[in-house]
Amino acid sequence: MEVKIGDFVFTQEERAAIMDLIARNTISEGRKCREFESTFAAFIGTRHCASANSGTSALMLILTALKYHSYWGKRISENGKKVLTTPLTYIATANSIATTGFEPIFADIELDTFSIDPERAKEISETEEGTCGMMPVHLMGYPADMDALNLIAKKRGWFVIEDSAEATGSVYKVNRTGSLGTAGAFSFYIAHNIQVGEFGALTSNDAELVERAHRLKGNGRVCYCTVSQIEKGECPHQNLGFHPRYLHDMIGYNFKPMEYQAAVGIEQLKKIDWIISRRHENVRLLNDLLAPVSGDLRLPIYSDDVSYLGYPLLIQSKTLSRDKICIELSKAKIENRPIFNSIPTQQPAYAHLKKKYIGKLPNAEFAGNNGFYVGCHQFLRQEHIEHVAKTLIAAVKS
Ligand SMILES: Cc1ncc(COP(=O)(O)O)c(C=O)c1O
Numbered sequence: 323m324e325v326k327i328g329d330f331v332f333t334q335e336e337r338a339a340i341m342d343l344i345a346r347n348t349i350s351e352g353r354k355c356r357e358f359e360s361t362f363a364a365f366i367g368t369r370h371c372a373s374a375n376s377g378t379s380a381l382m383l384i385l386t387a388l389k390y391h392s393y394w395g396k397r398i399s400e401n402g403k404k405v406l407t408t409p410l411t412y413i414a415t416a417n418s419i420a421t422t423g424f425e426p427i428f429a430d431i432e433l434d435t436f437s438i439d440p441e442r443a444k445e446i447s448e449t450e451e452g453t454c455g456m457m458p459v460h461l462m463g464y465p466a467d468m469d470a471l472n473l474i475a476k477k478r479g480w481f482v483i484e485d486s487a488e489a490t491g492s493v494y495k496v497n498r499t500g501s502l503g504t505a506g507a508f509s510f511y512i513a514h515n516i517q518v519g520e521f522g523a524l525t526s527n528d529a530e531l532v533e534r535a536h537r538l539k540g541n542g543r544v545c546y547c548t549v550s551q552i553e554k555g556e557c558p559h560q561n562l563g564f565h566p567r568y569l570h571d572m573i574g575y576n577f578k579p580m581e582y583q584a585a586v587g588i589e590q591l592k593k594i595d596w597i598i599s600r601r602h603e604n605v606r607l608l609n610d611l612l613a614p615v616s617g618d619l620r621l622p623i624y625s626d627d628v629s630y631l632g633y634p635l636l637i638q639s640k641t642l643s644r645d646k647i648c649i650e651l652s653k654a655k656i657e658n659r660p661i662f663n664s665i666p667t668q669q670p671a672y673a674h675l676k677k678k679y680i681g682k683l684p685n686a687e688f689a690g691n692n693g694f695y696v697g698c699h700q701f702l703r704q705e706h707i708e709h710v711a712k713t714l715i716a717a718v719k720s
Contacts (some may be wrong), residue, residue, distance in 0.1 A: 325656040325706045327632060327697040328513035335592070339585035346467050351578045358584035359523070361591055362508075365491075367501040368525040372533035373584055373674060374539055377487040377509025377522035379577035380459075381418035384483050384505045386522050387534035388455070389423070390572055393504070394479040401479065402452025408438045408466075409664040409679070409686040411459040414509075416665045416672065419457065427453065428666050428675075430683045433636065434623055436461040436661065439685070440470035447474050455481040460489035460499045462661070463515070463628045467493050468502040475503075483507065487522075490515045491535075491598050491629035500525045505532075510583075514612065515629050518591040521583040534572065542574030543567060600700035604707055606700065608633055611711035614639040615718045618642055632695035634661050636688070642718060644692055650717035656696055656710055663690030 343354065355373045363371035365502035374380040385405075389398055393492045403510075405419045409428040419426040427450055429442040434622030435705065438458050456475050458466035468484070486492070490508055492499045500506025505526035510518040526532050536546040544559050545566045551557040552565065559566035602624075609621050620636040637644050644660075651658045666675035697708055 323655065323709050325697055325702060325710055326699070327657045327659060327695070328517065328699050329500075329520075329697075329701045330512055330517045331701065333589070336586050336589045337533040339589050340582050343581050343585055348581050350580065351584075354581040354584040355579055358587045358591075359535065361588060362523055363525055364492075365591060365594070366498045366506065366525045368506070369527045370529055371523055371525045372532050372535040372539070373579045373587075374522045374524065374535075374577045375579045375583070376520050376577075377507055377511065378414040378418055379438055379539065379575070380507035380509070380522040380524040380535075381414065381483065381485060381487075382422050382575065383538050383577060384507060384531070385418060385422040385424060386538050386572075386574065387502070387531050388481055388483075390534055391531055393454075393481050396479065398481075399579050400455045401454035404450060404453040404478075405455045405457055405483075406438075406443060406446055406450070406453055407457040407485075408459050408461070409666055410436055410662055410667070410689050411461060411485065411682045412487070413417065413663055413665065413669060413671065414487070415457060415459055424454075426665070426672075428679060428683060428686075431685045431689065432467075433620070433685050433689065435464040435466065436689065437464060437466035438471065440474065441550075443471060444474050447478055447480075453478065453480065455483065456505075457483045457485055458503075459485040459487075462622070462632060462634045463489045463492050463630045464623075464625075465489065465492050465494035465499050465627070468499075472503065481505075487661055488513075488514065488631040489629055491594050493627040501527075504528065510590070513631075515631060516587065516594060517603070518586045518590065520614055521587055523587075538572055538574035539577035541576055542570045544569045544571050548696055553569060574636055597700045598629045601698050602626065604698040604702055605630050607631055607704065607707045608711060611708065612714060615715055617719045619667050619714070630698050632659070633710075634693060634695040635700040636661075637692040637694075639718075643651065644694055647714070647717045648694055651696065651713055654709065654713040658694050658696050661689050661693030661695055663687075665700030
């Protein structure tokens, strides 16, 4: 029996949506992307959404759009270039900051939620000069403490970008993640809660920011109409003296998604309640079955508000080795992954930051050394979950 981290099954609806595009000879970004954007914005609870070709692109589009934007009445450059984030995340979070000309700085995490500890964030907000924003991550679907983090940001005039790549559908208090800060970014990568393969989106109530993001994904051109209106003489930019599709007022990227990505995304979104509730059932069952080893393995906190990306575990017994446990899981055909690691102290790409952060991120390093996750996705049945629990208990007791 194989237990994957995530699985994708092309349903009849997804096939039909793609076949429809083929029948209409449609491929580049267009009506389906717009439909996905309005559906997704309504689902998250924001006024606007822009789709992108990945979650990383969505993060980069928000950061780049903000540079051109006045925020709290100020240009971002007036506040500085530092963006406070979590050390324990997929590298794309930090990379999006570094590659858009900002500088990532890090506050340690809380082990219960794997997210930035607001107390640590507050300390850093009082000591690090030149910080302009914050990028909390809702890792594994667990919402960061957004009230506390927003309060810190508000006091300093920072923007807040929620990296909600792993948390489509998670709820913080009464609102969905991605609607709680300046903007939110989502990934619909194959192993995520909504699966398209490669696809992403950003959400915000700020119309200007989202409009800029739309234009930045087309290399910063002045317009982003799905179908050019110039031939009809109806283009609002036709008198600029040059074809608006080739007139660029910002330095951008090609991060445009394709129609088939949006078409699959729309079908996936129709199933989100089922996806989340199947994951809830699997997390609850795993927690029940693993209760006998909860002294050795720190089990994930269960909450109806979390849209679980996976089932995260932390080894808390000093006599157990993560590597050995993961080898046993792999031998039993149970896919497993580490819960990332502490970016500034455990990632070679950020080795230049090691000296600054060594000894300052104990929880992130603990999770980096002792954390791993297995799947809890919607296609796993009771026998899969029992197989995972049995294998883990045997590995812990051996
Ligand atoms: C926390 C986090 N941020 C950003 C990303 C980037 O998303 P993508 O792979 O769609 O570029 C991921 C992807 O796994 C992620 O887990």
